[in-house]
Amino acid sequence: MSVHPNDIARRSRVAKAGLAVVILSLMGAFFNAQVLQHDRYKLQSQENRLRALPLAAPRGIIYDRFGNIIAENLPGYAVSIAPVNSDSLKSSLEHLSSVISLSPDQIDAALRRYRRDPNRPTLIMSDASMSVVSVLEEHRINFPRLIIQSVPKRFYPDGPAVASFVGYTGEVTDADLNSPAYEGYKPGQLVGKGGIEKEYEKVLRGREGVRYDEVDARGRQVRQATPRLDLNPEPGPALHTNIDLDLQRYVAGVFGDSLVGGAIALDPRDGGVLALYSAPSYDVNKFTGGIPADYWKGLLADDRRPLVNKVTQGRYPPGSTFKLATAVTGLEDGLVTLDEHMPVPCTGGFQYGNRYFKCWDKKGHGSISLARAIEVSCDVYFYQLGLKIGLSRMIAGGISLGLRDKSGIDLPDEKRALWPYAVDYYNKTYGARGWSNAVTLNLSIGQGENSQTVVNMAKFYAALATDGKAPTPEIVKRAPVRTQIFKLDQQQMDGLRTALAGVIGQGTAQSARIQGIMLAGKTGTAQTGKRVNGVELNHAWFVGFAPADKPTIVVAVMLEYGGHGGRAAHVASSIIAHYLKVAPVTAVQSEG
């Protein structure tokens, strides 16, 4: 090699300068990262170590009107995992399956939740039993990223008795998460799935909190982070309902296991729902933490359709209970008075054109007044009243009485009552020549193109019980809304109520009499066309109120294929008697 001193000295200078440049550049790079960009990395290092653990907010407690608990929260356990990626989640779930039993559905659900929000600990079991939790705690060391959390769990002390209106909670579904209505919801969160749990979801849910745990790189919790970062969950505010839990239980008891149908009790003065029951019911507590598959299948397979709310979703021809709508329309138009007789007396039937329309009572009622016709539910009288009013006005009257509407009760998925929108309906449906004016006769007695919900009939009778103002039924106490649906003078109102009281006193529902209370109401026996062994199965209706002179409760009862309206009247009267704390009279006679 060349050892010329000058060469060595020159190369030495180059090398030293090069070294200095390289090392100083490195120093500069570190200065940039550590001093200039310090804040950014500091933040990242904190985020790195802190695992946000969502803390579920307890849902608002639901009370009845006297402060009794309808829905509350009990401590439960949720199992989730904070996976590194989907592969590690899969293998963790596999390992977990060997320790506790996880169904393929649970595994799929967990993977779906992870895909939706990989940054959130993935929920595996929303309501783990004590035994599962203790097994998991034993194997804790094998699952460093497993999180077992105490979470509030919904509990309904009265279970099946309140299912019809309270609903239940369940995990928010994928479809929900895709819809704008559920913006801000996270996979694994619980939402109201029916009843007021759903209707008041946004109120009841409260606000989820978050706890920051300091974890190591393997996800093992090291210690809880400084508390100031944490955000406590905000419990949902309590919900005060108009429900009278004692009455609600009583209604559930009256229906028992044998009756199928629905009942609602309203305070006619403000629309407060005192009780609402659809039979058969189901145990909402079984729905908490995921519905057991066989239980759910059983409910779906039951031909009594327990999942359909008979009060708000079932639509039934209202039968004779509807005659009051015909009467109110006639009275409002001044076409009839309560004392007026119709031209043709009832002889057990009425000839109209080439058809003979029967009265329910073959013996006939003779020539009677409107008041008496209501008491005995004379069909012939109402055929003629309907003809007098005319089809067009009949339909318009029904519409203005709200009998083509939803009641507006604060429950989700209420069905609208079915009623023609105008005469044109018949032209559209059957063609201009496909129908005759005979439909008027059917409509006037509550048959024909007419299907009402139990709640909507109760709302109409609440207007009859008061001053023609129909209150919007309210389960949760809000500002009562009462809408004038018809206007009659005081004498007419009193007359109608007296006639309705007569139904129980000396009419079709004498079996429903209550000692010391004047009960008013109307039975209905709606033809369904369904026959078993040659006997037609009818829906039994009763809608009424008490006390007749100053009503404080309206009750509508509908028994699906329940036979005679008298049976429904019997159920309704016992509900009213229980509410008014008096004993019903045990009576024998029943017809209507």
Next chain:
Amino acid sequence: MFRNTLTDYPLAATAIALSLFGVAIVYSAGQTDIPTYVAPLWKSQLMWLCLGVLCAWGIGNSSVRLIEWVTWPAYLLTLLTLASLLVLGTGTGANGHMRSWLAIGGHRLGQPAELAKIIVVLMLAKVLAERREAPKSLLELWKPGLVVGVPFAMIMLQPDLGSAIVFVGIFFGMLFWSGVPWPLLVLLASPVVSLVLSFSTGLWGAWFLVLIALVLWYKPYLLEGIVLVVANVVTGVIAPILWEKLAPYQQNRLKVFLDPSADPRASGYHVLQSKIAIGSGGLLGNGFTLGTQKRSGFLPEQHTDFIFAVVGEELGFIGVALALALFLALLLRATRIASRANDSFGSLAAFGLMSCWLVHVVVNIGMTLNLMPITGIPLPFFSYGGSFMLASWLGVGVLLRISGEGRGHAGALLS
């Protein structure tokens, strides 16, 4: 001749300071929230340091001639060891696929590549020193090329890309020191540059023009010129094919070097966490042993490859600057020893050792900030590892000896 033996106190002091700094950081690396096997390693690191210092003292009291005389047999032994590794070697830990560990009866003795670097430096010094003139053409480089090329190839086969890169650094550093003209060095490196640039046609085209201009200006032998141009074309073309041949983990490491956030949970994880650790250290750091990234195990290989991130996180920029200053002092001292050596062998050996450390320092420290790809090169005096600590101190010993013999002649050389 021996009157100045072991009097290069600045070198010894710098090396001791770096080593104690290093052992302290290895100790800190073991201080995690959930204790791991790393916790007690600082003790054995301290033991290896003592052993290394003893060896350095021994070498420092020998003579450069003795070192030169031992070089040939040591080189042959090294080649034999490396060859046997390819058959017998075992991997370890994260690098389980590499056959870089020498194990006998299942007991791992060390990583021969670390010692091989020192031996290759000495061998290359010996070969280059035999020449009266610096090589002026590529053909004249066949012998030094072979000296480095054979162990280089064997280490590449392990495969240990990191150590192989160090050999390249040593080779070019020592050629530079021996007086090889810089255009020749560029021409020598050109196929590798082509390989790297071949991923961008535009860049590679530009480089090719530069290469042609350089060939025309430097005027190597015609054959050499043609071979060079052809080599560049070939590497430029086969690079993509070569890329396919790389193991997926190697591809990933290179990809992650380009964009660490591309795969934050897997390959990019190491770099990202290292950067976060360093950046979060700030000016003064979190305090010795108190680095949270390290404590909670986010830092990978915190006692070996990424040990410098612990320095950054816990001692902040102040600690980093101190460490870098110490390294700079060591490298400058080694360069000074190289320039003052009283013979070519000593001078070249000193500069070779300096080059070796430089590559280690730049690649390892650069890697912690993602300035360099992850190649698994340890940091001298810091990274935990017995054979590496020993090898570093053997280097110090050789430098001490060269310094001791050269100091008296420095004036004469430079006058």
